[in-house]
Amino acid sequence: MTAVPAPPQERLPDGYAVRLAPGTRRREDGAALLGGSPLRLLRLAPRARDLLAGDRLTVTGPATAALAARLLDTGVAVPEPAGPAPGPDDVTVVVPVRDRAAGVARLLGALRADPATAGVRVLVVDDGSADPAALAAAASGIGVEVLRHDRSRGPAAARNTGLRAATTAAVAFLDSDCVPEPGWLEVLLPHLADPRLAVVAPRVTALPAARAGWVTAYETAVSALDMGPSPAPVVPLTGLSYVPSAALLARRAALGDGFDAGMRVAEDVDLVWRLAGAGWRVRYDPAARVAHDHPTSTAAWLWRRALYGTGAAPLAARHGSAVAPVVVSPWSAAALALAAGGGRPGRVLAAGTLAVATARLAARLAGPGRPAPHGLAAALVLRGTVAAARTLARAATRHHWPLTAAAAVVSRRARRAAAAVAVADAVLAWWPHRADVGPVRFAAARRLEDLAYGAGLWAGALRAGDPRALLPARPPPGGPAR
Structure with a gap:
């Protein structure tokens, strides 16, 4: 590693x-x-x-x-953030690319049109393009240098080549299918005033498609690259566990040797988790925005989702349970299992389980000289159980759909439950985006995306002979902190 x-x-x-x-x-x-x-x-x-x-x-x-x-x-x-931080003249932009000359020209045009980035040094790393002359022509211009790999070594290796050639305090990684919006770098740079901050990521939004495909509206609404509208720390096993390397600003000294060149996918997740494990901070700031040219071909989109799924196995080999597809407390898991499979006695036992969990949590939350806050504890236990139910339902249709399909083949009850879960999952996910995409298209695309991702996940785990990418994990320590 x-x-x-x-x-x-x-x-x-x-x-x-x-x-x-x-x-x-x-x-x-x-x-x-x-x-x-x-x-x-x-x-x-x-x-x-x-x-x-x-x-x-x-x-x-x-x-x-x-x-x-x-x-x-x-x-x-x-x-x-405020305080001493690198300025735009202390930033190098690294663009890893293979056979995408038009994208590089578009990206460079966006950088030069933004006053804050008009003079930044740009390193275009040609990762074995079939037509290097065309890429070199697209990347021509003052302050732009092309570094070439004679053969393709993957995006991680290409980023590392640019990282080694950079001499500035900060390095911005931008993929060639990205177009940064004006002001993106001015938003991100002040974060480096925090001396323990290694990486800060902008929000990756959809670039308007020249030719919309069937999947365009869905991908625009819920792209896997879009981490949402809320700023947050990036920490494994939390609500925001990674940020994509399509667009990142990094402190060069924090990255060491950079990305793991042995990984052709999920190398960005691996880098973030290594940084977090070493004690660095990683943040996400959606006030900075970079548009991304999402795939419009349904086949290309599904292939990309399956590829993302294959990245879980190498992550599990490096980071263990941090890659767990299901993060749920034993209390919630026990209560849900009892309620789902035990009839009326099971529901009674589930209620008892949650009552015990509530009493234990209330005792932990009790402050010095204060009574145990049973109402707050009950609300938190209920909230956690509902979240666990959604997590398990999501896993049944995405990460573990082969198991769900096998159960549905032999059990009418399992078929009904799987159908209900699939519909409920699609409706709940569609509702916040109902103004942008229709329910039928959203539901169909969500199920196809989950099938592709889950297939890649299982294929990667089977190929590696390592089931850890399929196994659940407990939440990280939370509760009262002092």
């Missing part, structure tokens, strides 16, 4: 600020914060409570820096 260096021990600089994230709630008269992913109750010491008098905290010294870092790392706050 490619190593990354340890982060420096420097604190956040003065002027750096954090604000409570949307969804974070104050409890116990402001002495505790409920939020983050996984959801946790963060209790504030009296001094910390005094420092965080409102919803925003500005770093003015070691004490506020330590509190701001704690709020960021638990996910209950989002940054408003």
Whole structure:
């Protein structure tokens, strides 16, 4: 596994600020914060409570820096970065490409049209193109250099070639099918004021298609590259566990040898998880946007989804349970299994299981001199159980659909349950995007996407002889934090 260096021990600089994230709630008269992913109750010491008098905290010294870092790392706050950071003249853009000259020309045009990136150095890494002259012509211009691999070595190796050639403090990786929107780099660069931040990623949106295909509306609405509208830390086994390498801004010193060139897929996930494991911070900021030329051919789109699925096996070999397709607590799993398969006695036992889980959680949440908050605990247990039900239902139609199909062949009850789950999953996922794509097309595309991804997942696990990419995991430690 490619190593990354340890982060420096420097604190956040003065002027750096954090604000409570949307969804974070104050409890116990402001002495505790409920939020983050996984959801946790963060209790504030009296001094910390005094420092965080409102919803925003500005770093003015070691004490506020330590509190701001704690709020960021638990996910209950989002940054408003300020302080010393590289400028655009200290950024190198690396573009890995193979046989996509028109895309490179379009990308370079977008960079030169944006005043903030008009003068950045650009390294185009030709990963064994069949027509290198055409790519060199498309990449001609002041400040653009073409580095060539005589044979294709994969996107990870191409990015590493650009990384080694860069001499600036920051490196921006942009795929050749991307078009950054004006101002994207100005939004991302201030994040590097955090000395422990290794990578920050923009939101990857859909580039308007010149010729729309059957899948275009669905892919525009729910692309696998689009991490959504909310800023967040990127941490394994949480609500945002990775960011795609289609567009990244990185601190060059944090990357070490860079991407694992032995991985032809999921190398971006691997890099993020190695950085997180070494203690670096990785963030996602959707205020910066980069458009991506999504596939319009249904066959190409399904092939890409299957390819993504094959990446789980090498990730499991490197990172174990971090790649688990299902993350669910034993309490929720037991309650759902009892309710689903035990008839009336099972439902009674399920209720009892949740009651015990509620009592245990209430005892953990009880503050000094305060009664156990059974109402809050019950709400959190119910919320977690509903989320677990959705996670398991999703896995039944996506990650583990071969098992679902096998059960449906031999059991009428399983067929009915699978059909109900598939319909419910499609409706719930479609509803937020109902203005952008019709329900029938959305449902059909979602089922096809899940079939392709699941097929790739199982093929990769079988080829590797390693089932860990198919196995569930427990959530990371959450609950009360101090």
